[in-house]
Structures are given as C-alpha cells and as structure tokens.
Amino acid sequence: MQQYLDEVKTLLIDTLALGPAGQHLNEHSALLGSIPELDSMAVVQLIGALEEQFGFSVDDDEISASTFATLGSLAAFVQHKLTA
Template sequence: MSTDALHHVLRILDDVLSLGGRAQSFTRETPLVGALPEMDSMAVVSIMTAMEEQLGISIHDDEIDGDVFATVGSLADFLSAKLG
C-alpha cells in the first residue's frame, strides 16, 4: 500500500467528517464504521464521492462492503488498488 493512499484517506476523512485535524492521529489500525460516531452511511457515501472527485477514480457499488470501511488501513488499501 502506498503512503500516498494513506495520506489521501486521512485528508478525506478529516475533511468529510469535519474532524478538525483528528484524522492525522489515526493509524492503519484505527477502526472506522461502528467506532467513529461521525462515520454513518451518509459519511460512507460522501467519502466515496470525495475520493472519486478529488482523485479521478470510479467506484462501483459492488466494490464496497463493510470490510472496506472497517479500518483506516482497509480503506487505504482499497484506494491504493483503485489508484493502481
């Protein structure tokens, strides 16, 4: 996994969830869905939209499941694969 993908994920999480910089202290192991109160179904959609718009990727609904949004690391791995 590239450090670029992790950087993008942390920036997008901070922006979309309005965390005020808190995401910068997250590690790959930081849990997301079910652990962050800000991380609801609307936040998942907003994060996917932000990744598509800011990084020029296309995410299809069938690519997303709970495992992708389980941790910062799983989301970064997904993004890294999308960025190729």
C-alpha cells in the same frame, strides 16, 4: 501505500469534519462503527470525495464493510483502484 494513507486520512478528516481529533488516526484505526460521524450518509459522501480526489469511480458492488474497517483498508482500496 503511505502516500495513499496520508491522502485518505486528510480526505476523511475533511469530509467528516473530525478536526484535530482526526490527526490521531493511523493505518490500524477502526473506522466503521468506531467513528460516530461515519454513518451511512457519510460513507456516501466519502465515496464521492474519493472519486473526485483520485479520479476513479466506485461501483455499488465494490463497497463492503471490510473496505471501511480501518484507515489502512480504505487506503488499500484506493491503491487497488488506482493500480487496477
């Protein structure tokens, strides 16, 4: 999962324009509700970026707050999508 974690972290930093502050994020870093830049519009942008980067599509019913709870949960979602 580490490779997905690093790629998702980079994508998150770029999509939300977190800059150097984003480098401190790790697998256990809380996302939704903890990063002000991650609002509802940013979630939509991030999903689009994930779809483009990894070549899968995300259905509306696959999106939940738990998916965006931590960097680790988001990376696990990506891993699941790529191995399903």
